[in-house]
Amino acid sequence: MRSDAAIVVLTGAGISAESGIPTFRGEDGLWETEDGGAYRIEDVCTPEAFRRDPALVHHFYDGRRRALRTVSPNPAHQALARLDRDWPGDLLIVTQNVDDLHERAGATRLLHMHGALRSAWCAACDARMPWEGDLGDAPACPSCGAGGRLRPDIVWFGEMPYEMERIEAALAAADLFVSIGTSGAVYPAAGFVRMAAACGARTLELNLDPSAGSAWFDEVRSGPAGLLVPAWVEEVLGR
Ligand code: OAD
Numbered sequence: 662m663r664s665d666a667a668i669v670v671l672t673g674a675g676i677s678a679e680s681g682i683p684t685f686r687g688e689d690g691l692w693e694t695e696d697g698g699a700y701r702i703e704d705v706c707t708p709e710a711f712r713r714d715p716a717l718v719h720h721f722y723d724g725r726r727r728a729l730r731t732v733s734p735n736p737a738h739q740a741l742a743r744l745d746r747d748w749p750g751d752l753l754i755v756t757q758n759v760d761d762l763h764e765r766a767g768a769t770r771l772l773h774m775h776g777a778l779r780s781a782w783c784a785a786c787d788a789r790m791p792w793e794g795d796l797g798d799a800p801a802c803p804s805c806g807a808g809g810r811l812r813p814d815i816v817w818f819g820e821m822p823y824e825m826e827r828i829e830a831a832l833a834a835a836d837l838f839v840s841i842g843t844s845g846a847v848y849p850a851a852g853f854v855r856m857a858a859a860c861g862a863r864t865l866e867l868n869l870d871p872s873a874g875s876a877w878f879d880e881v882r883s884g885p886a887g888l889l890v891p892a893w894v895e896e897v898l899g900r
Contacts, residue, residue, distance in 0.1 A: 753770055774825075
């Protein structure tokens with residue numbers, strides 16, 4: 662591959678699985694509750710759910726945010742951070758993940774299309790701000806002072822993912838599109854492989870199991886991200 666090739670990497674929950682964050686649709690999925698029951702997507706991941714029962718939605722995301730303190734980036738995040746540092750061509754890492762393991766590994770050419778757990782968004786003044794603590798106890802917005810108006814800065818079902826124009830421009834210009842650890846179940850991310858391929862990119866999937874979109878890729882490698890991603894990055898940087 663040419664050293665000025667443009668690369669777009671899409672990541673999903675599978676890249677953080679080996680750090681100890683359960684995936685969404687795996688057997689120990691994030692939809693499981695602490696008492697062995699199950700959260701239903703429509704109870705926690707929609708704007709309607711937040712209007713109906715904000716306490717339940719905050720409880721779900723406060724738990725996820727607290728859990729971030731106990732996990733660390735794994736070799737897959739570290740390899741992508743190395744690619745980010747050393748790849749001379751254009752690179753954009755688009756993550757669907759709301760954890761912060763890519764940036765903690767050192768990646769900078771990164772965007773969170775589904776938002777971020779460590780960010781809050783004020784419904785009163787529209788400000789977004791870094792957030793470490795809980796939101797369930799209805800803290801006042803540090804920006805405008807309104808009480809109980811902060812929500813997780815997460816893109817819920819029915820809401821528009823962030824930075825779609827920038828993502829689409831990068832896909833249109835990509836020479837290589839790589840999808841890592843995502844089931845291909847949620848659009849628009851699931852459609853990126855076809856957008857990139859239609860614009861001439863080579864496409865590669867690195868995933869534990871075949872995804873819903875495997876058939877669209879030029880090449881599919883199956884295995885854990887902690888092994889496949891460092892090997893692929895070595896290949897690319899070693900050229
Ligand atoms: P999923 O849980 O749907 O899929 C995770 C994928 O990772 C599956 O295909 C697994 O086979 C794969 N996987 C698991 N462990 C792996 C490992 N160690 N190495 C490599 N692959 C592994 O998660 P996403 O595709 O990320 O949206 O889900 C997409 C979106 O659905 C999420 O961003 C979230 C959810 O609704 C929002 O929160 C808006």
